[in-house]
Amino acid sequence: MRKLIIDTDCGSDDAVALIMALKSREVSVEAITTVGGNVPMELATQNALMTMEITGAQMPPLYAGAAKPLFRELVTAVNVHGEDGMGDLGLIHPTGAAEAEHAADAILRIVKTYPDEIEIVTIGPVTNVALAIMKDPAAMKRVKHIYSMGTTGFGPGNCTPVSEFNIYVDAEAFHRMITAGIPVTIVGFDLCLGDAVLTKEDMEALMNSGKEEAVFSVKCNRLLAEYNLAAHNQYFVDLPDAVAMAVALWDDIAIEKKPCYAYVCRKEEAAYGQVIFNDGSKLAIQEGFGEHAPNVEVCTKLNNALYKRRLLSLLMEENTCHTV
Numbered sequence: 620m621r622k623l624i625i626d627t628d629c630g631s632d633d634a635v636a637l638i639m640a641l642k643s644r645e646v647s648v649e650a651i652t653t654v655g656g657n658v659p660m661e662l663a664t665q666n667a668l669m670t671m672e673i674t675g676a677q678m679p680p681l682y683a684g685a686a687k688p689l690f691r692e693l694v695t696a697v698n699v700h701g702e703d704g705m706g707d708l709g710l711i712h713p714t715g716a717a718e719a720e721h722a723a724d725a726i727l728r729i730v731k732t733y734p735d736e737i738e739i740v741t742i743g744p745v746t747n748v749a750l751a752i753m754k755d756p757a758a759m760k761r762v763k764h765i766y767s768m769g770t771t772g773f774g775p776g777n778c779t780p781v782s783e784f785n786i787y788v789d790a791e792a793f794h795r796m797i798t799a800g801i802p803v804t805i806v807g808f809d810l811c812l813g814d815a816v817l818t819k820e821d822m823e824a825l826m827n828s829g830k831e832e833a834v835f836s837v838k839c840n841r842l843l844a845e846y847n848l849a850a851h852n853q854y855f856v857d858l859p860d861a862v863a864m865a866v867a868l869w870d871d872i873a874i875e876k877k878p879c880y881a882y883v884c885r886k887e888e889a890a891y892g893q894v895i896f897n898d899g900s901k902l903a904i905q906e907g908f909g910e911h912a913p914n915v916e917v918c919t920k921l922n923n924a925l926y927k928r929r930l931l932s933l934l935m936e937e938n939t940c941h942t943v
Contacts, residue, residue, distance in 0.1 A: 621646045622736050623867070624726060626684075628656025628743030628785075629666035630696065630704040631839040632857070635934075636742050636864035637667060638832050641674045642933050643868055648679045649729050649737065652722035656743040656788050657696045658704035660686040663743070666705050668713035673835045678715065684722025685746035688789035696784055699846050705839040723750035727758055734761040740867045741767045741796075742860035744785050749792035752799045765803045768863030769793060770881075770894040772807020772917060782892030783808045786883070790892045794883040803915045804876070806866050811859035814923035819854050821931065828935040836934055865926045866918060875920035878913035 623646050627633045640648050651671070653663040664683045671678045687693045701707035718725070726747060730737050739762060741748060752759045769785040771777070778784040786793050797803050817825075822844070825833040840856045848854045865872045880897040884890040896917055899907050 621738060622649050622733055623647065624650050624652060624729060624737060624739045626652045626654060626722070626726075626739060626741045626743060626745065626747050627663065627667055627860070628654050628658065628660075629663040629670065630657030630700040631706060631843055632860045633657065633742050634666060634670040634705065634839050635836050635858050635930075636740075636860035637670045638674050638836065639861060639864045639868065639930065639933055640740070641671065642832075646868065649733075650679055650725055651681045652684050652726060652747050653681065653717070654684050654722070654743050654747050655686045655688075655693045655695075656785065657700055659693065659695065660684065662704055664717050665711050665713055666703070668715045668717070669705075669711045670835075672713055672715065673832050675831070680725075681715070681717050682720055682722040682725040683717040685750060688744065688746055689749060689791045691789065694788050699843060701842040706841040706843075708838055708841065710835065710839055722747040723754060726751040727755050730762055731758055735763055737762055738764045738766065738867065740864060741765060741769070741785075742863055744788040744792060745769070745796045746789050746792045749789070749795040752795050756799060760800050762801045765796065765801055766806070766863060766867035767796070767803055768806050768860050770805055770807045772805070772809035773896065773919065774807065774809030776893070777808050779889075779892065781890055786894055787892030790883050790885045793894070794885060797881050797883070797914050804866065804873075805881070805915050805917045806859070806863040806873075807917065808859055810918055810921050811857050811862045815857070815862050815921065815926065817856040817858060821927070822856065824931065825934055830935050833934040861930060862921070862926065865930065866921070869926075869929065872922055872926050873918040873920070874922050876916045876918050879915055879917050880908050880911040880913050881915045881917075
């Protein structure tokens with residue numbers, strides 16, 4: 620069985636992604652690690668613990684990690700997800716607690732225990748992963764694969780005109796991750812809208828199912844839906860972290876990928892957090908990858924219908940297998 624570590628800044632869309640992994644029958648979640656991002660790290664930890672309890676699955680250990688980025692102050696998204704990151708409905712009252720070990724140390728220990736077996740799914744800023752790399756780069760090269768929700772992909776930003784939130788929070792950490800010699804698959808924000816979103820009809824179906832995790836998934840995303848209605852004049856819930864988790868869980872969701880050389884902008888403030896992808900195209904003054912080899916693969920097309928069908932099935936059914 621595949622072994623996963625999920626690194627999360629647990630807000631409302633992270634919660635759905637966690638439910639997906641915890642209900643999967645074909646992966647073992649070895650640990651969940653939390654980081655500051657959508658909400659401060661302490662809240663992310665509480666949100667992740669509550670999500671695990673709602674799911675009703677056997678709970679993996681949870682390790683709290685970095686409260687702030689490597690070199691900058693924390694930027695949160697509470698204006699989108701609510702002050703608690705989960706819709707501000709009083710849903711968060713976990714009975715469990717985090718382990719004493721720091722997330723970066725836990726990541727290293729688990730990777731050393733299962734060399735070449737651990738896959739990491741990052742659905743928040745990657746500060747914890749960067750800290751583990753900085754502490755023991757050789758050990759982290761034994762990570763089998765990283766799946767990352769981050770960057771704008773080949774579209775515009777959702778945090779600044781050119782940057783996506785997870786990268787903007789800690790661009791230095793993302794730079795360290797993608798230059799560490801670990802295979803990385805990126806799901807950009809450009810693939811998380813359109814046919815990938817939960818519609819009003821989808822949310823009604825989840826609520827009508829009466830399943831605790833389905834109802835929880837809708838309620839915790841209440842403020843996100845209201846934000847989208849105000850910002851886009853449409854009532855929907857975009858779930859970037861769930862989309863990335865789908866790519867990690869199911870190898871038939873990403874139907875097109877491109878090997879790219881990724882460069883992270885870290886110096887110019889207006890461009891901070893932008894990730895520039897060179898896909899090897901022939902350009903006016905540059906042909907191919909030049910002196911740089913590809914360091915990531917970027918998803919460019921998904922089977923959204925299949926993703927949505929499996930997601931709704933996992934959330935609404937008592938015992939589902941994700942090969943729907």
